[in-house]
Amino acid sequence: QLQLQESGPGLMKPSETLSLTCTVSGGSMSRSSYYWGWIRQPPGKGLEWIGSIHYSGDTYYNPSLKSRLTVSVVTSKNQFSLSLTSVTAADTAVYYCAGVPFRYFNLWGPGILVTVSS
Amino acid sequence: DIQMTQSPSSLSASIGDRVTITCRASQNIDSYLNWYQQKPGKAPELLIYVASSLQSGVPLRFRGGGSGPDFTLTITSLQPEDFATYYCQQSYSTPWTFGQGTKVAIK
Numbered sequence: 001q002l003q004l005q006e007s008g009p010g011l012m013k014p015s016e017t018l019s020l021t022c023t024v025s026g027g028s029m030s031r032s033s034y035y036w037g038w039i040r041q042p043p044g045k046g047l048e049w050i051g052s053i054h055y056s057g058d059t060y061y062n063p064s065l066k067s068r069l070t071v072s073v074v075t076s077k078n079q080f081s082l083s084l085t086s087v088t089a090a091d092t093a094v095y096y097c098a099g100v101p102f103r104y105f106n107l108w109g110p111g112i113l114v115t116v117s118s
Numbered sequence: 119d120i121q122m123t124q125s126p127s128s129l130s131a132s133i134g135d136r137v138t139i140t141c142r143a144s145q146n147i148d149s150y151l152n153w154y155q156q157k158p159g160k161a162p163e164l165l166i167y168v169a170s171s172l173q174s175g176v177p178l179r180f181r182g183g184g185s186g187p188d189f190t191l192t193i194t195s196l197q198p199e200d201f202a203t204y205y206c207q208q209s210y211s212t213p214w215t216f217g218q219g220t221k222v223a224i225k
Binding site for chain 2: 046047048049052060061062063064096098101102103104105106108109110111
C-alpha cells in the first residue's frame, strides 16, 4: 500500500526559497495513471491546490503561484518535490503531498507545517 | 478559476441525525466533484469522487449526489466519528479548487 511522507524545513524567513520533498513508499510512483500533487492549508483556513505532476514530468500549476513554483519528480528515488521562491508570511501553511488519480486525491501525507517569520 | 461555495459553513447535529451539505460551483462542472473529510490535525481523506462514487472503505451512510453546478453530501445517520470538517473539490478544470469547508459539530 502506497504511503506518502513530506520532509523539509519547519521555519523559514521571508524571501527564502521553500523546498519540500515527498517520499513515496510501498510501491513505485511510476505508473501511467498516477499523478502527484501538493496542497496547502493556512492555519485555521481551507485547502488550496498548489500543483500536480506526472512521473513523466507533465506538470500542472495553480496560476496564482506559477511564477514562484516548480514541482519536479525523481523517479529513481520515488520522490517528488516542491520549490516555492520568495516566500512571505502568506505562505505559512500545512503543506500536504497527495496523489494518485489525476482529478482527485485518494492518498495523502500527514502534512508538514511551514512557518514563514522574520 | 471555478469558485466552489459550500453551505452551511457550520452546523450542529445529534448522533443519528441525517445531515446534508451543499456545494455549488460557479459554472457547470458535470460530475467532476469530490468530497473530503478532515479531522483536527489530520490530512483530509477522500470520501466521494465523481459526485457519487464511494471511496473504498468509506461507510455506506455517506452519499454524494448532484451534477452540473449543484451537489450534495448526505450522512444518513450521523455517528460520533463523523464530527469533522467536510470539503468539496471540483476536478473539471485546473486549477482544482475547494469549497471553504463545512464544520459538523455535536449538538
